[in-house]
Amino acid sequence: MTDVLAVANQKGGVAKTTTVHSLGVASAELGRRTLVVDLDPQACLTFSLGFDPEGLEQSLHDVFVRRAGVAEVALPVPGVEGLDVLPATIDLAGSEVHLLTRTGREHVLARALEPVLDRYDLILIDCPPSLGVLTINGLTAARSVLIPLQCEALSHRGVGQLLETIEDVRAFANSELTVRGVIATMYDDRTKHSRHIFEEVHARYGIPVLQPPVRKSIRFAEAPARGKSILQHAPQSPGAEAYRALAAVLMDPSPTAGPVTPTAGPVTPTAVAPAAAGVTRPPVASVPAQPGVVAGTAG
Ligand SMILES: Nc1ncnc2c1ncn2[C@@H]1O[C@H](COP(=O)(O)OP(=O)(O)OP(=O)(O)O)[C@@H](O)[C@H]1O
Ligand SMILES: [Mg+2]
Numbered sequence: 001m002t003d004v005l006a007v008a009n010q011k012g013g014v015a016k017t018t019t020v021h022s023l024g025v026a027s028a029e030l031g032r033r034t035l036v037v038d039l040d041p042q043a044c045l046t047f048s049l050g051f052d053p054e055g056l057e058q059s060l061h062d063v064f065v066r067r068a069g070v071a072e073v074a075l076p077v078p079g080v081e082g083l084d085v086l087p088a089t090i091d092l093a094g095s096e097v098h099l100l101t102r103t104g105r106e107h108v109l110a111r112a113l114e115p116v117l118d119r120y121d122l123i124l125i126d127c128p129p130s131l132g133v134l135t136i137n138g139l140t141a142a143r144s145v146l147i148p149l150q151c152e153a154l155s156h157r158g159v160g161q162l163l164e165t166i167e168d169v170r171a172f173a174n175s176e177l178t179v180r181g182v183i184a185t186m187y188d189d190r191t192k193h194s195r196h197i198f199e200e201v202h203a204r205y206g207i208p209v210l211q212p213p214v215r216k217s218i219r220f221a222e223a224p225a226r227g228k229s230i231l232q233h234a235p236q237s238p239g240a241e242a243y244r245a246l247a248a249v250l251m252d253p254s255p256t257a258g259p260v261t262p263t264a265g266p267v268t269p270t271a272v273a274p275a276a277a278g279v280t281r282p283p284v285a286s287v288p289a290q291p292g293v294v295a296g297t298a299g
Contacts, residue, residue, distance in 0.1 A: 026247035050227025151194035184213035
């Protein structure tokens with residue numbers, strides 16, 4: 001069965017696109033037929049895969065307005081065997097307006113992907129930094145959600161809101177949706193703070209933190225301008241190895257967490273330290289242990 005993962009966090013710049021790109025290449029390296037979907041009008045994923053969004057004749061927008069099917073619009077990614085992209089252009093911003101007038105608007109991407117599911121083992125959806133109709137389409141099309149979280153103060157503040165949106169999608173559009181876990185991005189294990197944030201996220205929301213964390217590295221900033229992922233730009237780097245390991249963890253398609261109900265209000269920075277210092281044990285009942293998942297720690 002095709003695994004469909006939405007990579008979502010309404011907070012900007014937390015490495016959603018980098019994660020989709022890197023996991024897409026890593027998954028193709030593992031021999032899995034992989035499609036990455038650029039659901040962001042900024043088209044950063046499309047660009048970082050080596051395409052000029054302004055030069056593309058068709059994009060996901062054409063799919064949303066029913067001018068074309070996914071199979072016609074998807075493009076093979078040069079230099080990466082087994083990886084295709086459903087590209088974005090700025091036109092996708094118009095899709096948002098178009099979708100708002102459509103009945104069943106949250107199901108459009110899910111329906112569009114149906115005919116190509118048997119062509120892919122894995123579909124990764126790069127959501128934009130918002131909880132609007134495009135992200136809702138990504139969550140409705142997905143089997144589970146990956147949440148990249150930057151290990152910095154306040155980075156977890158939007159998690160409760162994201163989980164509420166996921167619950168709404170489960171209730172109204174996609175009852176099968178699960179949360180696969182958090183991916184720790186731009187991780188710096190020299191700061192205790194990074195670790196504390198993930199302990200707090202796990203304790204508060206019961207979401208597993210997938211292993212390993214992805215460390216902060218300048219190599220990530222260099223790669224997109226060359227139209228490459230970190231795996232191609234710096235194949236032996238710790239960042240490339242981390243995404244390879246995560247892609248291997250994700251090959252086990254079992255969903256990690258069931259319904260996740262936010263149990264508390266916003267997390268304040270002062271709430272982080274005491275909880276971590278006291279090593280609050282997370283409510284793990286709904287989270288079966290599995291390889292590659294370490295509850296409550298990221299290092
Ligand atoms: N592990 C890392 N170490 C250092 N820099 C990183 C790392 N991962 C990603 N970056 C850099 O952080 C920036 C933001 O990453 P990215 O575009 O993937 O985030 P995003 O969540 O998709 O952003 P947006 O919300 O705008 O879509 C980019 O410049 C990227 O190269
Ligand atoms: Mg992005």
